[in-house]
Amino acid sequence: MNSRTFVQSRIDGDVLIVMPLRNIGSVEHAATLAEWQDVLTQFDESDVRHVVLDFGTIAYFGSAILEYVVMLSRGIAAKKGRLAICNLSEIGRNILATTRFDRLGVIVPTRAEAMSAVQASSP
Secondary structure (H helix, E strand, C coil), X not given: CCCCCCEEEEEECCEEEEEECCCCCHHHHHHHHHHHHHHHHHHHCCCCCXXXXXXXXXXXXXXXXXXXXXXXXHHHHHCCCCEEEECCCHHHHHHHHHHCHHHCCEEECCHXXXXXXXXXXXX
């Protein structure tokens, strides 16, 4: 685990687990960009193919986090990996459905289910 303010990440096998720690306001966008760039670099420079995005620590998120999810999903597609999203609040599920981000990966209730979902696709 790392000591970031806005997003945590760690590698578990061929899966990068990403946990946004709080919603990002426009004032904080520059600071969060550096942390999310570190996550993207961690994904790009490792052998991981899949991502579990765990929203367990935040109930709501805005367009900045959605922007980072798009960046991550591009890397996942390039590695022919899978994305699983878990621990969404009702508001979070509505945000993903409204923006059609729910089509980027599988949405499951728990991290364990998310890990199973992405690992089931591994050769």
